[in-house]
Amino acid sequence: MKGNKVKLIIATIKPFKLEEVREALTGIGVRGMMVTEIKGFGSQSGHTEIYRGAEYAVNFVPKIKLEIVVSASMADQVVDTIKSTAQTGKIGDGKIFVLDVAQAVRVRTGETDADAL
Ligand SMILES: Nc1ncnc2c1ncn2[C@@H]1O[C@H](COP(=O)(O)OP(=O)(O)OP(=O)(O)O)[C@@H](O)[C@H]1O
Numbered sequence: 001m002k003g004n005k006v007k008l009i010i011a012t013i014k015p016f017k018l019e020e021v022r023e024a025l026t027g028i029g030v031r032g033m034m035v036t037e038i039k040g041f042g043s044q045s046g047h048t049e050i051y052r053g054a055e056y057a058v059n060f061v062p063k064i065k066l067e068i069v070v071s072a073s074m075a076d077q078v079v080d081t082i083k084s085t086a087q088t089g090k091i092g093d094g095k096i097f098v099l100d101v102a103q104a105v106r107v108r109t110g111e112t113d114a115d116a117l
Pocket residue numbers: 012038039040041042043044045061063090091092093094095
């Protein structure tokens with residue numbers, strides 16, 4: 001159905017928080033997510049180094065990246081749940097980004113947008 005908008009939530013979290021965040025998200029009705037092991041840096045953990053005139057970022061820290069597509073009406077609740085579950089209060093707790101999704105399709109049926117979830 002057109003106009004049944006969906007959002008993409010990209011979140012980085014500390015790896016040891018993955019299971020707790022997954023449980024909290026399934027508890028509020030999230031039905032799918034992508035999980036990737038990544039390395040990254042935020043405001044403290046990376047610094048730059050000059051090597052042969054070019055600047056390189058060093059000291060990448062392992063993180064888990066979550067990509068979650070949900071109906072737009074659920075997005076705030078998903079953000080709040082990740083925020084409260086992944087938070088330790090120490091540096092490096094992660095980031096959450098929310099993006100509009102132009103289209104989602106369920107391959108098996110051809111359903112689109114929120115019906116595709
Ligand atoms: N501006 C950004 N763009 C894309 N990814 C980012 C950005 N900032 C941080 N990240 C990702 O989030 C991860 C965690 O970053 P982190 O939580 O350390 O951010 P921070 O801004 O340094 O905040 P904090 O003060 O809590 O450490 C990084 O490893 C990286 O993967």
